[in-house]
Amino acid sequence: MALSGMRGLSVFISDIRNCQNKEQERLRVDKELGNIRTRFKNEKAMNPSSCSWKAFLSDAMVVISCKGTKVGLIIFLHHMHNNKCQSSLAKFISAEFRCEPLTGSEKRNRGHIWHLVTPSLPLSTLEGRGQFCSRFRRIVGLSPYEKKKYVWKMLYIYMLGYDVDFGHMEAVSLISAPKYPEKQVGYIVTSCLLNENHDFLRLAINTVRNDIIGRNETFQCLALTLVGNIGGREFAESLAPDVQKLLLQTAREEEGCTVSPASFQKKIQMWSDRMAQLLDERDMGVLTSSMSLLVALVSNNHEAYWSCLPKCVKILERLARNQDVPQEYTYYGIPSPWLQSNYSLCFELLLHWTCNKGKAEIYLRNFDFWHELGDTDSWCSREQREGVGLINRLNIKSLWWLLDHGCDIDALINLTLQVKTMRALQYFPTVEDPNTRRSLFEVLQRILMGTDVVKNVNKNNASHAVLFEALALVMHLDAEKEMMSQCVALLGKFIAVREPNIRYLGLENMTRMLMVTDVHDIIKRHQAQIITSLKDPDISIRRRALDLLYGMCDVSNAKDIVEELLQYLSSADFAMREELSLKAAILAEKFAPDLSWYVDVILQLIDKAGDFVSDDIWFRVVQFVTNNEDLQVTEAASLKAREYLDKPAIHETMVKVSAYILGEYSHLLARRPGCSPKEIFNIIHEKLPTVSTSTIPILLSTYAKILMHTQPPDQELQKQIWAIFSKYESCIDAEIQQRAVEYHALSMKGAALMDILAEMPKFPERQSSLIKKAEDSEADTAEQSAIKLRAQQQTSNALVLTDQRPANGTPPVSQLGLVKVPNMSNADQSTAEQGLTHANGALTVVDPQPPSTPSPDLLGDLLGPLAIEGPSGTAPPQSEPRVASGLEVGANEDALAIAPVEEQANTIQPIGDIAERFHALCLKDSGVLYEDPYIQMELSLVPETIPPRAQVQCPLEVINLQPSRDLPVLDFSYKFGTHMVNVKLRLPAVLNKFLQPIMVSPEEFFPQWRSLSGPPLKLQEVVRGVRPMLLAEMANLFNSLRLIVCPGLDPNANNLVASTTFYSESTRAMLCLIRIETDPADRTQLRMTIASGDPALTFELKEFIKEQLVSIPVPSRPPAPMPPQARPTSPPLAALSDPGAILAGLL
């Protein structure tokens, strides 16, 4: 078929086709692009005055004619009916082209043709005419024809894959051309070149709108097609009302339909009544389009459109009875199948939303059905359930019908309808009515069994498309086991056929089938066939087979499948290796019968596809091996690792994992041949030159561990390793450098190394990052794939492995000894014990790796320099400086943060004076009670949150049973490495902690004071040897003891009166009154009177205050300001530095 008149375009295409090579083609394209660019540029440079005439003339055709001696120029113009216009145009042309109107022939042409003589231009020659034409075009711009031609060329060039970075404007401007050919080009090219995000498209909105609201149907089609194909949000917003109006006014067919779902979602609301009007339309074309619109509307908001339903049903009835359907809308005897299928979609959606009422009749051509239905309107008002059942029946009937007439109608229509019907049925929850169900299964059965392989490919495809849809429906309906096994058998047949498409679909549907519970075993029968498909030359089939294998894997067949996958891994192409290795790793982890198998699989995996094994996979192995308690397994793992190291070329990941495992556990192998520390070291060290910087730190740790495990030390090995350490001490990589420096310094320490480099503690259990990853990637696929569903079902299985190990939620408690409380008869102590059980639980939290704060990822655990088993967060600022950079270490060995032991001292010294802290805490509510380099105990108010890796504060609850000056003693011990630290601490739960200051007025005080007359409720004593202090100082002291001084109660200025409330289990709240009489002449003695409602309380309080007054701690400790008459009741200050002595004193 010849190209209609566009010679230039044909020539250009031929030129391109004739190009010998890519270079020539590019040259030709560049030339053409240059040409088009110039043309378009000239167009833009047009003189803007007289623009209107130019636009007018641009639509004209120029013919140059020679009549005898006279040369004439004829310009054909359309639409020139007006004489006034003619003369004005004549003037313009005369001026522009310097020519005179040809007077004689004017009338004859009645304004449509103009004859002009051109004295100044030599039009007689071909050259001259060319000159004139180009001049004409220069003045009036490109003709629409030329524009059209250039724009088509642009599209062609664009299609060839060249960048076209100009001319979009021209393409868009063609849309506004007045005539169809140009307009059409404009629309088509615009919709190909631009997308909805393009700015130029905005320029077209107005024109498109004009075309939509215009009278020309063809233009409307073009405009609507454009909107449908690329319509973006802006189009939707500005055009929706017009499209809506158009749909209401005119009878434009299909175009309106798909336009609407594509772009007008935002605007189409409240159309329901108009929709209803639309549905009254008799014209089938309008109905078709409005149905599509209705589908879109309903998909947005079904509520509003219920009113349309009866009408839809009526229309369908009309269609079904073949009444009043114009001949042109029947297709192979079927009334308007497209309309009907649109209805189906609409109903589908309506049902999808509410599970309500009818849809399927669309397909319905069984006329007697309508008789059953009777009145359609009343049908619409029936109950939902009935509606669903009915629709199901209708659907099934229509399926029957389709099956019966399948041969008569066009394959694709038949296919589309059947597929759609069954899709529609899948929208229902399930079919409940037994009769419906039975007949549906009959249909399905017929489809399943009656589909034969035929010669004709297209027919075969069509029938199988229906078949697979039927399978999907069977799965959806969750049919009886018998039917299911039939399906699986069928699929089993399919996966063995030669036809690749069918085989592919067989595998795919079998994967979906896994969702159905019972069929698992039946599918397993086909395992061998599926594994064969894994080796199919077609990657699509291999992928499906892999998916299926992955999905069908469970504990029983995991070993086979994983081994099959591993075997296949070595031959698989690169596109699949990553997926394959990930899937193998996940399956191995999920279904591993035992750990050594798992380790074995992963090591094989790393060996075969190292590049595709992500870090997660090897971290996971290390985690499992470390957390595993069975020594044999660990041993086997390290043996495997050792074997792999023997291979000449191994992947770096393998080096990492082997080095790590051997570092930790190679000493278990030491007796085997070839596994002495030295040999292990040598074989690992061989790999060092080949690995990247990320692996070197792991190797360094391994060396350090090997060194540590070599007992007795092997001098030569030590020297070798030290040489390596010192070599890397100046490495530019900070991680490597730090490790080298630290390990070097540590390994100099000899025995202490053992503790620091002890086996890694168990990792806290986490969700496998692999499984998580798999879940993530499965979430990608839109389908609710069977695999995903199964993964969800089997999460418990996934944990099988993990459960075998002890739960590691709790941290390694063993490092902290239990807190012991000395057994004391004193009631006060036993209450303290209760409180301390809290402390016991909480104290464990001082561990370096508190369980509440697992380190963010596995990487942190494995690649961190070493687990430093000391309280990292609680180191006091005044303790030894931490190693910030390893460089200083050489100078000062003691400065190592991770070397807790000073060379000469084997005991751990508390920091600060325990007694001093005790006394300070007697007066304060919070503060440090005990501190040594490894632990710090602090008493404080109850913390609200416990920050990770920071101090942990443990609330200590002490209940006072009865008044006593005895103190609770906290005997706590913990183990740091080999050092046992045991400290007995007096808790500052002194008497005054149970006091609550209360200010009393004279009116309250004196009656109380008088009522408590004499011993044992009121006691008086003269205290000597009091530390001299001013009255104000004493008042302060009393206040800090929570004995509030009430001024003004005693007329004597040298006396103090204080009051407080005492709380205990036995006394409840009890008011205590204190009077101190001082002697201004001798401040070392005073007389105090204590009164309270309880004799014991009075006595204890008196003794307590006396102790406070005579033994107030002073900052300068060594020369203890011992009162000369120190009594045995007051704790001997000299002994305070020894906690044991404190206890002894107390007992």
Next chain:
Amino acid sequence: MSHLFEFATIDLASKNSVAEQHDRLFNRSKGRARVDLRLIHQLHSLIRFILLQNRQGKTRLAKYYIPLEESEKHKVEYEVHRLVVNRDPKFTNFVEFRTHKVIYRRYAGLFFSLCVDITDNELAYLESIHLFVEILDHFFSNVCELDLVFNFHKVYLILDEFILAGELQETSKKAIIERMGELEKQE
């Protein structure tokens, strides 16, 4: 916006992931509203694009029903060509392409490729390619690649009659041929 949201609740999880996947597939940044619009398409399985390429990878027709940048389009064409061209005729007609599926069919030296959802009925789309070819064959009376090269603009017109906004809009050969005749009269 509210009704859109309502719509999205049908199956929020899967629809959202579709939209995200879509974003990822064609790694573009775009407004929220467009994502919502696309949700609609999920219900009627949308054709993402249709490509006609010869064995050398020359594109003879390319139509996208989702907005793509130019560079992305060229990349997609290149990738799809590479994906299908070396496939044995004995292989399946379906290839996974990123997160979608390409249904292709080869006629002589020409590959017709449709990009659809993973869950779509593959065979039905395979047959629709055949229908398109039949229409072309009818229109050009015994179509060959040259017809499509020199009349590529006609092919675009026919395609517009056959597929609109990513959906099959007309499945009748006759109707399309008649419509084309009608349009040609106007030129």
